[in-house]
Amino acid sequence: MNIAQPKASGAVPNGDTLPSETFRCDLTSLVMYAGATWDFHRYHYDAAFVKTLDMPAPFVDGQMIGALLSSRLMRWGGPNAFVRKLGYRQRTTVYVDDSIVIAGKVTSRATENGRQIATLNLTVTKPDGTAVVRDGTATIDLGPA
């Protein structure tokens, strides 16, 4: 099984837009992220347990959103990229089987100490328009200038 397909391979590297991508937070993805981060809390997979907490369904770890944003920034930035800063406020909970749309725009470019640095604004949105992240920001080092 090959579940990891490069989705942005046709995109112009380092263009002024982080290619928009829809990620479906299915239970498999939640369980894989939980496993990869040693987070075995029942929040993320146990539907009966979360109902006892008056929550409708298992939910996405807030840090998974940051991990997804970093992942797509690294893919956009190319092989020499390294994310230096990432900040976001989470405005709503993302539940299992929700889809989220990740998008971003370059807001500045500069050369610092011989390295190309870009800053971006980031958004994470549910398909119905609900903002999960409205005001994310990132600083990414794209490698030697």
Add this chain to the structure above:
Amino acid sequence: MTTRITEDLKAWIGREATYTAPEEFGRAPFRYFAMALHDDNPIYSDPEFAKKTVHDDVIAPPTFVCETNQIMNQPLDENGYIGHHWPLPMTSTRFIRGGNDYEMLQPVRASDRVTVVWKIKDIYERTTRKLGTLIFVVSEARCTNQRGELLAINRETNIYSP
């Protein structure tokens, strides 16, 4: 207005908790973390590819080290959780995440054995019409490797409901 922040709770500002990983990461966890994000970027898994980049060897996905459960080596609690938490003196321990601010100082390597220091930076409250008085707990985690090099800082806010 009644405050939910007692003197006992306020005393937690500035408290620290330190954990050191029992071993270095190795490379496989980087690939596992990327796979969970449907990400096959070879910079996390292919040493030959990485050698041709400024990184010279595979690196961890940027926020990988800020998921500190793997560093702690603690037993499961009754809900399966093994990570860090502050046993704060509050009647309600239900919280939601308010957000994260990550700063990555240098890429994390397979050979890194990490120490994380968690610290409570601030505790404050805000009263909302809908949800009542919410308590905001701002924590910071600083991750260093076995050479004392600062790898990453994660500042996060958890919001406790009444």
